[in-house]
Amino acid sequence: MTPSNHDLRAFLNEVDKIGELRRIADIPWDKDLGGLVEMILERSAHPPAMLFEKIPGARQDMEILCSQIDTLPRLAIAMGTDPNLPLTDFIQAWRKKIRNFAPVPAEFVKDAPIFENRVDKNIDLEAFPIPRWHEEDGGRYIGTDDLVITEDPEEHWINAGTYRVMLQGKDAVALYISPGKHGRVQRQKYFDAGKPCPVVMSFGHHPILFLAGCTDVPNKMSEFDYAGGVIGEPVQLVRGPLTGLPIPAYSEIAIEGEMIPGDDLPEGPFGEWPGYYASATRPEPVVRIKALYHRNNPILCGEPPLRPSAGQGFHRSIQRSALIWNALEDAGVPDVQGVWLHPAAYRFFSILKIKQRYPGHAKQAALIASQCRPGAYLGRYVVVVDDDVDIYNPNDVIWAIGTRSEPENIDILRRCWSGPLDPAIPRERKGFNSRAIIDATRPYEWKDKFPPVNAVTDTLKAELDRKYPALLKEMIGIKR
Ligand SMILES: Cc1cc2nc3c(=O)[nH]c(=O)nc-3n(C[C@H](O)[C@H](O)[C@H](O)COP(=O)(O)O)c2cc1C
Numbered sequence: 001m002t003p004s005n006h007d008l009r010a011f012l013n014e015v016d017k018i019g020e021l022r023r024i025a026d027i028p029w030d031k032d033l034g035g036l037v038e039m040i041l042e043r044s045a046h047p048p049a050m051l052f053e054k055i056p057g058a059r060q061d062m063e064i065l066c067s068q069i070d071t072l073p074r075l076a077i078a079m080g081t082d083p084n085l086p087l088t089d090f091i092q093a094w095r096k097k098i099r100n101f102a103p104v105p106a107e108f109v110k111d112a113p114i115f116e117n118r119v120d121k122n123i124d125l126e127a128f129p130i131p132r133w134h135e136e137d138g139g140r141y142i143g144t145d146d147l148v149i150t151e152d153p154e155e156h157w158i159n160a161g162t163y164r165v166m167l168q169g170k171d172a173v174a175l176y177i178s179p180g181k182h183g184r185v186q187r188q189k190y191f192d193a194g195k196p197c198p199v200v201m202s203f204g205h206h207p208i209l210f211l212a213g214c215t216d217v218p219n220k221m222s223e224f225d226y227a228g229g230v231i232g233e234p235v236q237l238v239r240g241p242l243t244g245l246p247i248p249a250y251s252e253i254a255i256e257g258e259m260i261p262g263d264d265l266p267e268g269p270f271g272e273w274p275g276y277y278a279s280a281t282r283p284e285p286v287v288r289i290k291a292l293y294h295r296n297n298p299i300l301c302g303e304p305p306l307r308p309s310a311g312q313g314f315h316r317s318i319q320r321s322a323l324i325w326n327a328l329e330d331a332g333v334p335d336v337q338g339v340w341l342h343p344a345a346y347r348f349f350s351i352l353k354i355k356q357r358y359p360g361h362a363k364q365a366a367l368i369a370s371q372c373r374p375g376a377y378l379g380r381y382v383v384v385v386d387d388d389v390d391i392y393n394p395n396d397v398i399w400a401i402g403t404r405s406e407p408e409n410i411d412i413l414r415r416c417w418s419g420p421l422d423p424a425i426p427r428e429r430k431g432f433n434s435r436a437i438i439d440a441t442r443p444y445e446w447k448d449k450f451p452p453v454n455a456v457t458d459t460l461k462a463e464l465d466r467k468y469p470a471l472l473k474e475m476i477g478i479k480r
């Protein structure tokens, strides 16, 4: 086979070339590995991609890759965009890509690296270096950066979603899919007919497949065709010999199996992206594994959800900010200059930057952002700011809220679309939550009389930069 743009190893070569790949040996999988990843992400302004090898007490031919796409340059390599763009331009480029989007159908090939090793008997996932990522996790999670691949039994389209997957002994796993997600709807159709649901899972692959697996790909569109559209070439797949379901040709580790109605095992708790152990232990469907495939020296990809302030989830913020920005444009909201779901709260806190054109413009933008398809689920605060505010800088955003909004003008929307992962909603009431719409723009009717900002103007900044380059260079680094 020819080397491919969607081979994880090709991606890692590129990451290595720009000096962002580190190999780390001898870290135990139980708590240490996950804890270190979180600490490194929290403490580093530009965390490297981390490849853990020689993990004690586990198979020595396997490695774990973490923090694949937590920096802009790595994300750009994964998405095939320009790594030198500033953040707004990067989001604009992504917006354009998904706006003129044409999926490229995946293609089936005969043979593939994933078939380098096939195990049908004595499958032993417990020998894999699968981490217990967070101290209070109920088990070891093989699936965080994974693809759960199923087929709709009525409409026959393929879905590949990223859902968490917990080890349940040597040859079984349990998974959690939230209500309404494609994989769950498809599975329910099998179960309602009293039939087992065949499934393939991939546990290591090029990050473009992960990005497709965890973003809002339209109903009935396969994430493989979506990923093909992003990279501009078909994703290569092979047919699983037992289920006939697709397996990514360059997957590092994959399984085939089935879920049987009523065959549940305790799953969770698991540290989730809002930064909490959100769900207790509950029964969830088990996958009984029929066959395991892996490349030689396979790499397990890990994306343990961390407390958002650890700085993870940059890619999620970028993708969803672009989707909401496009939705605002589709709804006819003019002069939006930026959308940012800050990674510290991600879906719970959206920031919109507009150039105000007419009375009610800010409210219109905020209400649509809070209820459009990519923004409605698990939102909480929507803040609108003027075009002089840096929406990526929390200081600037808090300044705008603190000085331009009036709490008596905050609107509350009730009974909006929440979900089981919302930590602020008690178990009996999960499903709904409320929204605060914070207009932190200068009030439209007297915006021209609003006190002027006392910051150095761009004109003076340019002049001082020109006049005092050496002094400024010397001084920078002292502040903060
Ligand atoms: C690291 C990571 C883990 C995720 N885990 C889950 C999960 O356990 N269950 C779930 O329903 N969604 C999970 N998601 C979100 C889904 O991947 C996302 O909603 C995706 O759009 C689902 O695919 P679907 O639209 O085909 O259902 C996770 C996302 C990420 C980035």
Ligand SMILES: [Mn+2]
Residues within 6 Å of the ligand: 159, 160, 161, 182, 183, 217, 218, 219, 221, 223
């Ligand atoms: Mn889907």
